Each structure stands twice: as C-alpha cells, then as structure tokens.
Amino acid sequence: MDELELLKKDWKKQDAGYKQLTSNEIYPILQKKSSSIVKTLFYISIAELVFWTLINCIPFFTSGSYRERLDEIYSDTLVITGLTIISYGVILLFIYLLFKSYKAICVIDNAKKLMESILKTRKIIKYYVIYNLVMAFISMVIAMYLAILHNSELSHAIEKLNNKQLFIFFGIIILFTGVFVLLIWLFYRLIYGLLLKRLNRNYKELKKLEV
Amino acid sequence: MNKELEHSFVELLEKHQNIVHKVCRLYTDNYDAHNDLFQEITIQLWKAYPKFRGDSKFSTWMYRVGLNTAITLYRKSKRRVNTQDFDGVEFRIKAEDYDDTEEQQLKTLYKAVHELNDIEKALVFLYLEDKDYREISETMGISEVNARVKMNRIKNKLKTILNP
Numbered sequence: 001m002d003e004l005e006l007l008k009k010d011w012k013k014q015d016a017g018y019k020q021l022t023s024n025e026i027y028p029i030l031q032k033k034s035s036s037i038v039k040t041l042f043y044i045s046i047a048e049l050v051f052w053t054l055i056n057c058i059p060f061f062t063s064g065s066y067r068e069r070l071d072e073i074y075s076d077t078l079v080i081t082g083l084t085i086i087s088y089g090v091i092l093l094f095i096y097l098l099f100k101s102y103k104a105i106c107v108i109d110n111a112k113k114l115m116e117s118i119l120k121t122r123k124i125i126k127y128y129v130i131y132n133l134v135m136a137f138i139s140m141v142i143a144m145y146l147a148i149l150h151n152s153e154l155s156h157a158i159e160k161l162n163n164k165q166l167f168i169f170f171g172i173i174i175l176f177t178g179v180f181v182l183l184i185w186l187f188y189r190l191i192y193g194l195l196l197k198r199l200n201r202n203y204k205e206l207k208k209l210e211v
Numbered sequence: 212m213n214k215e216l217e218h219s220f221v222e223l224l225e226k227h228q229n230i231v232h233k234v235c236r237l238y239t240d241n242y243d244a245h246n247d248l249f250q251e252i253t254i255q256l257w258k259a260y261p262k263f264r265g266d267s268k269f270s271t272w273m274y275r276v277g278l279n280t281a282i283t284l285y286r287k288s289k290r291r292v293n294t295q296d297f298d299g300v301e302f303r304i305k306a307e308d309y310d311d312t313e314e315q316q317l318k319t320l321y322k323a324v325h326e327l328n329d330i331e332k333a334l335v336f337l338y339l340e341d342k343d344y345r346e347i348s349e350t351m352g353i354s355e356v357n358a359r360v361k362m363n364r365i366k367n368k369l370k371t372i373l374n375p
Contacts, residue, residue, distance in 0.1 A: 003369045004338060006313070007320050011233075011339045018232040023221045026228075026253065030217065034254045036284035107259045107276050107284065111333065112352025114279050195286075198329070202282050205330040209357045 037195055038105055038118060044191065045098055045125045052132045053091060087135075094128045115203045122196060129188050133181045140177045220260045223269050224253065230270060231256075233340070234277040237332050240325065244287070252280045274337065275350050282329045316373065323372040331365050338362060 033039075101121040107114065148154045161169060224231075231252050235245045256276050263272055324335055330351070337347045344362075348355040 002366065003316075003320060003373055004335070004366055006316065007324070008339050008341075010317050014233075015229050018229055018236075021225065021228055023225050026221045026224055027217070029250050029253045030221075030257050032250060032254060034251060034258070035286055036251060036255065036280070037286050038284060040286060106262075107255050107279050108262060108272065109279075110275070110350055110352035111279055111282055111330075114283050118283065199283055202329045205328055206351065206353060209330075209353050209361055 037199065038102075038121075040195060041118070041121060041125070042102060044195075045121075045128075048125060048128065049091070049095065049098075052128075055136075090131060094124065094131075097124045098128075112203075112206050115199055115206070118199060119196075119203065122192060126188075126192070129185070133185055136184075137177055137181045140180075141174060144173055144177075216260065220257060224256065227270050227273055230273045230340075231277055234281050234336065237324065237336050238281040238285075238329070247287075248281060248285055251285050252277050255280045255284060271346070274340070274342070278333050278336065278350060282333055319373055320369065323369050326372075327365065327368070331361070331368075334358065334362055335365060 098121065101117065101124055105114065105117040105121065109117065148158060158166065158169070231249055232245075234252065235248045239245045239248050256273065259276055263269070324332065327335065333351060334347060337350060342350075344355045344358050347362075348358040351358065353361075
C-alpha cells in the first residue's frame, strides 16, 4: 500500500482525538492580539519612519545654535527649501507606498501571492532605509566639509597640510562615515533576516517548484 | 464588528475546528505550540471573516487561511515553553487498531512527515484532506503539474525514509 494512503487512512481516524474547544473558549481568543510577522513588520516600519524623521528634525528644533549654524551654512534658501520639499516628499511617498503594500497583504490569497505581498512590503522598507543611509552618508560628508570650511581654525590647519596629507585626511573621514553607515545597514539586515528567515526559505522552496 | 458576525463566526469555527487542529498538528510538536498556532490561526480567520463571502465553503476558506498562517504569518511566540511532546500522548496510535508492523510504520511515517519542510507539509496536508490537485495548486499558488510532480517526490521521499 502507498505510504501516504496508509497515513490518510489513519489521519481520518484521528478527528476524534483533538480536544474540542467550546464557543465559550473561542470568544476570548478573538479579543487577543495577533503576533504575526506582518504586524511586526508594520511596527518596525513605523518605528523606522519615526526614527529617521526624528533624526532629521530633533537637532533642528531642540538646538538654537545648531539652527543658527545651519542657517549660516545653508545661506542659499532656495536650495534648502528645495531639499526640504524633496525630503518630505520622499517621506510622504514612502508612507503612501507602505500603506498601499500593507493593504495588499491578504491572508486569503494563495500562499505564493501572500509571500510576495509581504516581501514587496519589506522591499519598500528596505529602499527607505537605503535612501536614508545614502542621505546620511552624503550629508555627513558634506556637513564635515562645510564645518571645516566655516571654521577658521580648522581651515588654517588644513591649509598647512600637503596634498598627500589632505588626501589621507578626507579618506579617513569618508572611511569612518562609510563604516558607520555600513554598521547600521548590517543591523537592519540582521533584524529583517531573523524576522523573515522562514518566509524567505518557504518562498524559495515554492519558486524552486517552478523551475 | 457586530455581535451577530461574531456569533456566526464562532459557530462555524466550533464546527470546523478540526481543520485548524490538524494544521497545528503538522506544524507544531508540543501542546503549547499547538495552542499558540491555533490562537494565531483563529485571530487571522476572524480578521479575514468580514471578507468571507460565502461563495466558497467555509472549510475550504479555512484551509487557505490556516496554511497561510502556519507557513507565512506565524511567528513563534516567546511565551511558549517546551513541554510534552505529542508523540505518545494525544495522537498515539491505538494498539487495538493496528498490528505491530502497521503501528510502527505509522509512527515512522508521522515522524517523517514532521521532518518535511513547510511547503511539503502543506502539500501532504491537503493531500491527506482529500483535496484534488486543482485545489492544492490554487491554495499554494503553483501550477497543477508542479503540484503533482512535487507530490510524487514527497511520496518517494517518504518511501525512502520508511524503507532505507
């Protein structure tokens, strides 16, 4: 006899073996909160949006001297207004895309489609993180450059450096910024890697069936 | 959500709860995990219930939500502690039903099925529930041909485990 047929025969006999929940036991379950990966993903994405928005805003709102320095450095108001509009536009765009992709996650879709919807959402969060890290890298390098340019003591010190020393100086700045950004990126990879490990494995398995 | 909806859902779930139990049985290996997954599937079913239009059977709809939760959405809860294994407790094969060889063979088979990966388990589950390949392919999102091919591979895999 086919092994699975043998199993099927027994499988059907087992129906009586499960502890039957009464309706009184089912009602309280409905009030409980889900701990699904979609919910976790949702909280992480909200946390990321808030985190990066705060990172960008807090120093500006809390420190008067920082604001003055920024005003001094970015005296070109047209550029700064343009950049602000773009950065808020990007945040709004990501919020819209995230909302849309969350709405698309539907538990009654087939297994493959459900996995794809979740992975698409994860991709949007990933792009948001990449965008922020790239912006962080660029703005850190520019900020350092501008800080040096506007600080007469530092400027004088740098003027005394020869070309090779100057090259090493900027090389170190870029390297440190790069390492910092890379560490944040690895941290994200770890969080999502752990959260979506099983989903990725199962999705690969389903995709393998199509080959 | 209104009481009427809640009442009709609970009534349907109570009647078809074995489907959820069976999914839990395949994807977990102890009581706490079983209860935890049962709870998550119930929550997902309840959340999706307003979208249930009744054009498909409630049980068919449950298979899909149950498997999707087990394969994709379920995140093992930290509150779970390892306790008693299922083997030899609730689902033990009753000695009077089988002869020794068959009983042993079934034990090995259940163990082998537990060792399959999540996707293979889903296919086996639908097969054991007498679903045809069209329904299996629709639930999993793969073609009917691929579902058949995979199922044959699983059968061979089980055969090898049983007759090494």
